[in-house]
Amino acid sequence: MSRVIVQKYGGTSVASPARIWRVSRRIAESVRSGHPVVAVVSAMGHTTDRLIDLARRVSPAPSARELDMLTANGETITAPLVAMCLQAMGVPAISLTGLQAGVRTSGHHSKARIREIETQRIRAELDAGRVCVVAGFQGVTESMEITTLGRGGSDTTAVALAAALGAPSCEIYTDVDGIYSADPRVVARARKIAHISYEEMLELAAVGAKVLHPRAVELGELYGVEIHVRSSFKKGVGTMIVAQVPMEDRNRVRGVAHESNVAKITVRGVPDRPGVAAALFEPLGAASISVDVIVQNVGLTGATDITFTVDEGELAQAVALVQEANRQIGAVEVLSSGGLAKLSIVGTGMLGTPGIAARMFRTLAENRINIEMISTSEIRITCLVDRARAADGVRALHTAFELDVK
Ligand code: ADP
Numbered sequence: 001m002s003r004v005i006v007q008k009y010g011g012t013s014v015a016s017p018a019r020i021w022r023v024s025r026r027i028a029e030s031v032r033s034g035h036p037v038v039a040v041v042s043a044m045g046h047t048t049d050r051l052i053d054l055a056r057r058v059s060p061a062p063s064a065r066e067l068d069m070l071t072a073n074g075e076t077i078t079a080p081l082v083a084m085c086l087q088a089m090g091v092p093a094i095s096l097t098g099l100q101a102g103v104r105t106s107g108h109h110s111k112a113r114i115r116e117i118e119t120q121r122i123r124a125e126l127d128a129g130r131v132c133v134v135a136g137f138q139g140v141t142e143s144m145e146i147t148t149l150g151r152g153g154s155d156t157t158a159v160a161l162a163a164a165l166g167a168p169s170c171e172i173y174t175d176v177d178g179i180y181s182a183d184p185r186v187v188a189r190a191r192k193i194a195h196i197s198y199e200e201m202l203e204l205a206a207v208g209a210k211v212l213h214p215r216a217v218e219l220g221e222l223y224g225v226e227i228h229v230r231s232s233f234k235k236g237v238g239t240m241i242v243a244q245v246p247m248e249d250r251n252r253v254r255g256v257a258h259e260s261n262v263a264k265i266t267v268r269g270v271p272d273r274p275g276v277a278a279a280l281f282e283p284l285g286a287a288s289i290s291v292d293v294i295v296q297n298v299g300l301t302g303a304t305d306i307t308f309t310v311d312e313g314e315l316a317q318a319v320a321l322v323q324e325a326n327r328q329i330g331a332v333e334v335l336s337s338g339g340l341a342k343l344s345i346v347g348t349g350m351l352g353t354p355g356i357a358a359r360m361f362r363t364l365a366e367n368r369i370n371i372e373m374i375s376t377s378e379i380r381i382t383c384l385v386d387r388a389r390a391a392d393g394v395r396a397l398h399t400a401f402e403l404d405v406k
């Protein structure tokens, strides 16, 4: 089979019948290149949000399994609409659900991981000259349970399919024309990036740059699939996510990201002995709750305080689990609060460049933004701040690190 083209179209790009026509015309153009085409599609517009909202109207705490059964339908609607549209244009096409496309996942509802893709069906359809329009975001476990991959997960479906079909690249069509140095909706002077490394993009995506699902970037790196993020509305090249970026792009902070739904939990007066942190965090891991920035004070009196962050949507569940674990641990109290945001700067240029952290802290101080917690990786610095000041902070950092377009 000649080289397969794998494309993904996001929610805004398929939000209406007119947009589905536009996307289908673009798919038809790719078909004319003579290569087999797989198009992964997201739910139309805000469909996924609306489905989640519907669930909450009938139940205060819907089970993760039923939520997946519900939200997977967003993509299941788009795929046949796009296939019908292609057929109406005279382009042979077939829609496939995650199950039919062979997307096999782990059983973690709402955050399942793709384990493998059985490509026989897709290959047979492509061999028969049909475009495969695959519902993104969804998969199925060994026991035929429907799962979803987490918000934004259609990107991951697309990159995983590209890897499984041996495609050298994957095109992500979205409502911006590439990756910018910050969310262009927040920073008017954000600049478009021509090339970015998997490493930098993964850090940005993991700390809030929602333009790509972090797992998609991870799979791209693992299987050597280049990811091309581009606009479904205008022509032109977008951003290439690759292993090696040109030299001049390496020596600076590449981007600023922010994440708004952050909450923190503080466990006060934790007895200072081995095994306590493990006992606190194991139940959270077992419940698939990601714990983020973790700070533990040095204990002076045989007791310490541990503070960590979680997604605000998971705060209530996390607090309940920590309180339960605390029955064995015997810490003084468990406190929690929401309303926080994470601000992060990312760039391999930080390696071996002293003064970057100081510049970040000074910039926030000059803007009277208080830092609650700090965490770092080799190529990232993150500060926890009051959510109401997050957008101001992003703009200030973008200017301070000389990223503004002149
Ligand atoms: P899709 O529905 O196509 O998957 P998303 O809404 O998931 O689109 O992602 C695109 C959005 O990501 C953009 O509209 C933009 O507001 C946001 N975004 C956040 N950070 C960035 C960034 N650094 N570069 C580009 N877009 C970003």
Ligand code: ASP
Pocket (backbone or CB within 6 Å): 010, 011, 042, 043, 048, 049, 074, 136, 137, 150, 151, 152, 153, 154, 155
């Ligand atoms: N429809 C899902 C969401 O809104 C997945 C996606 O769009 O990638 O998160």
Ligand code: MG
Pocket (backbone or CB within 6 Å): 010, 152, 155, 210, 211, 212, 213
């Ligand atoms: Mg997305």
